[in-house]
Amino acid sequence: MPVGSVPSDWRQHRTAVRVKLTHGTRFIDIDSPQTHQFFRKELALGLSTLSVKELDVSTVRGDKREVTQMISEWVYRNGDGQGGEVAGI
Numbered sequence: 600m601p602v603g604s605v606p607s608d609w610r611q612h613r614t615a616v617r618v619k620l621t622h623g624t625r626f627i628d629i630d631s632p633q634t635h636q637f638f639r640k641e642l643a644l645g646l647s648t649l650s651v652k653e654l655d656v657s658t659v660r661g662d663k664r665e666v667t668q669m670i671s672e673w674v675y676r677n678g679d680g681q682g683g684e685v686a687g688i
Contacts, residue, residue: 627688645669
């Protein structure tokens with residue numbers, strides 16, 4: 600077996616959960632600059648309280664868990680911001 604490959608039967612025997620997404624399932628792309636711009640406005644007060652001046656990939660993936668908790672709470676309460684449900688971030 601070549602280095603870096605895993606036989607499909609190895610994976611199939613160790614699958615804990617299978618997920619099937621339905622057509623139209625929506626996710627929030629947390630790495631998207633448009634998403635960052637949106638949340639900069641929506642969460643301006645909270646980000647200011649945390650002394651977050653710029654919301655970008657490094658901030659979202661940084662060590663301030665409060666930022667990701669704030670984003671996930673907003674998504675939980677508001678969906679996609681346009682009345683649609685969101686399956687995840």
